[in-house]
Amino acid sequence: MRAQFVLSEIGVGLRRNLTMTFAVVVSVAISLALFGGSLLMRDQVSSMKGYWYDKVNVSIFLCNKADAESDPNCSKGAITTEQKDQIKADLGEMSVVEKVSYESADQAYKHYKEQFGDSPLASSLTPDQMQESYRVKLKDPEKYKVIATAFDGRDGVQSVQDQKGTLDNLFGLLNGMSVAALYLMALMLIVALMLIVNTVRVSAFSRRRETGIMRLVGASGFYIQAPFIMEAAVAGLLGGLVACGMLLVGRFFIIDHGLALSEKLNLITFLGWDAVLTKLPLVLAIGLLMPALAAFFALRKYLKV
Numbered sequence: 001m002r003a004q005f006v007l008s009e010i011g012v013g014l015r016r017n018l019t020m021t022f023a024v025v026v027s028v029a030i031s032l033a034l035f036g037g038s039l040l041m042r043d044q045v046s047s048m049k050g051y052w053y054d055k056v057n058v059s060i061f062l063c064n065k066a067d068a069e070s071d072p073n074c075s076k077g078a079i080t081t082e083q084k085d086q087i088k089a090d091l092g093e094m095s096v097v098e099k100v101s102y103e104s105a106d107q108a109y110k111h112y113k114e115q116f117g118d119s120p121l122a123s124s125l126t127p128d129q130m131q132e133s134y135r136v137k138l139k140d141p142e143k144y145k146v147i148a149t150a151f152d153g154r155d156g157v158q159s160v161q162d163q164k165g166t167l168d169n170l171f172g173l174l175n176g177m178s179v180a181a182l183y184l185m186a187l188m189l190i191v192a193l194m195l196i197v198n199t200v201r202v203s204a205f206s207r208r209r210e211t212g213i214m215r216l217v218g219a220s221g222f223y224i225q226a227p228f229i230m231e232a233a234v235a236g237l238l239g240g241l242v243a244c245g246m247l248l249v250g251r252f253f254i255i256d257h258g259l260a261l262s263e264k265l266n267l268i269t270f271l272g273w274d275a276v277l278t279k280l281p282l283v284l285a286i287g288l289l290m291p292a293l294a295a296f297f298a299l300r301k302y303l304k305v
Helices: 002-016 018-055 065-070 081-092 105-116 120-124 141-151 163-206 208-216 221-256 273-302
Strands: 057-062 097-103 133-138 157-162
Touching (some): 018 163, 057 081, 057 141, 081 097, 081 133, 081 141, 097 105, 141 157, 163 221, 163 273
Antiparallel strands (some): 097 133
């Protein structure tokens, strides 16, 4: 009988404050969708780091005849065979180096044509304009400065480039987007909490007569507060369900039918459905508990029992 009464009171409260309940559901849904999305983006960035950092190379570009005429780093002329052999020997003696591969000017030209064949610049390039290079695979990508210190500025070396720096810029951008989503989520969460508190206040005020009668007949404080707390919990749970739906729909359309089909992104392994599904229970739990706790503390202030 008591359970039936509590459930009936929940239904009454939700119907009386339908517009505010709808606002709570929407704000909770958006904030939790942003929360889940930021968690998934963080996992995606971590996955990409593990994949790409393992493939990071340090490139030692060697001076050619064109560089000798235009680049101050190659003022002493194009690299000689002796200089190339010395660089290779020095790399072989370094403990931080895992593997060294040589790319000739012809190979560099071929790779450029394969990747940028549609570029207007590609038709004007010739193999002798391309640079020879050593591609160095490090045991620890963080040890790039060891290579840079040893070879940057050496005769015959045009530049030493670390691919990790480019990747760090990309991952920094993605991490920044994730942090921005978290800040936006926090803002929406504050809005949702304010709506929950106001909804509880309005609901408690509209049922002050029933509350007074329940006090007179000796009802416990928790028994009086339970319908209000459960109203907020139900609204939050509905918002959590909507947020879960938004994450699932977003994964389906943005990844499966968007980014994953792009030929330019075919080297990126996107998170699977299992990563999304594991976040849904957390989203639902927060959606249920957060409004319930907010209602509980609001009732302690606005509903004296």
